[in-house]
Amino acid sequence: MTQLEIRGLAKRFGGVQALNGIDIAIDGDGITGVIGPNGSGKTTLFNTIMGVHKPTAGQVIWDGRDITGWPAYRIAATGLVRTYQQAMSFPGISVLDNVSIGFEHGCDRAAPRRWTSPESLLGFVGLDGRGDEIAGSLSFGNLRRLGIAVALAAQPRMLLLDEPGAGLNDHEALALRDLILQFPGMGMGVCLIDHDMALMGAVCSRFIVLNFGTKIADGTPADVLQDRKVLEVYLGEDA
Numbered sequence: 732m733t734q735l736e737i738r739g740l741a742k743r744f745g746g747v748q749a750l751n752g753i754d755i756a757i758d759g760d761g762i763t764g765v766i767g768p769n770g771s772g773k774t775t776l777f778n779t780i781m782g783v784h785k786p787t788a789g790q791v792i793w794d795g796r797d798i799t800g801w802p803a804y805r806i807a808a809t810g811l812v813r814t815y816q817q818a819m820s821f822p823g824i825s826v827l828d829n830v831s832i833g834f835e836h837g838c839d840r841a842a843p844r845r846w847t848s849p850e851s852l853l854g855f856v857g858l859d860g861r862g863d864e865i866a867g868s869l870s871f872g873n874l875r876r877l878g879i880a881v882a883l884a885a886q887p888r889m890l891l892l893d894e895p896g897a898g899l900n901d902h903e904a905l906a907l908r909d910l911i912l913q914f915p916g917m918g919m920g921v922c923l924i925d926h927d928m929a930l931m932g933a934v935c936s937r938f939i940v941l942n943f944g945t946k947i948a949d950g951t952p953a954d955v956l957q958d959r960k961v962l963e964v965y966l967g968e969d970a
């Protein structure tokens with residue numbers, strides 16, 4: 732069932748048309764990948780859905796409600812939550828406190844709790860025993876895990892992941908893959924952006940391709956990766 736619907740979404744920054752009338756319907760139980768070359772509008776799509784940018788035109792419908800332009804904290808409280816390319820934790824406080832803040836204050840109160848405590852959530856993302864460490868002292872890979880834990884603390888029903896695999900080593904990328912694959916079974920739809928096509932191919936059942944702010948393909952990974960327009964964008968016109 733469609734849970735998140737984007738209708739004619741457009742965003743212009745001065746002379747740059749970053750999104751050009753995008754229509755997307757996303758079910759609440761799958762993993763959808765958004766791909767496209769640098770600057771094609773992927774992050775702007777997430778930012779405009781989540782109220783970081785006001786759209787120039789169009790609507791964002793979540794669970795049947797028009798949430799266009801709502802602030803991110805208000806959207807998160809309804810169960811639609813995102814992560815950022817840069818880990819957005821509070822670096823000066825402990826790992827546990829970072830997660831506890833979301834656990835106590837940022838969550839969808841109507842949603843069933845998947846974790847009984849912040850500690851059990853840290854264990855789930857692979858940060859067992861690291862709760863007392865200062866967030867800013869974590870390695871890059873563990874900071875990424877913390878970013879996901881903070882998002883999960885809000886008990887999302889849909890998670891938007893912005894380049895969760897960027898900068899991870901092979902071992903960390905595999906752990907991330909295994910983590911993401913668990914989300915649909917926990918009642919969480921996932922929409923993710925990443926340039927790591929091994930990760931995307933392993934987790935996504937659907938690819939949406941953007942180019943210059945326009946959706947140029949939408950379908951199964953196998954179909955999309957054979958699409959002529961997609962091949963042209965990635966490999967050039969001779970493809």
Ligand SMILES: Nc1ncnc2c1ncn2[C@@H]1O[C@H](COP(=O)(O)OP(=O)(O)OP(=O)(O)O)[C@@H](O)[C@H]1O
Pocket residue numbers: 744747748749767768769770771772773774775776
């Ligand atoms: N805050 C902003 N102000 C002005 N222009 C912006 C802003 N954010 C994005 N843009 C422009 O909008 C276009 C789309 O950028 P966006 O970051 O959404 O692309 P992307 O597909 O996420 O790229 P990447 O894969 O490199 O992260 C680019 O031309 C970018 O320069």
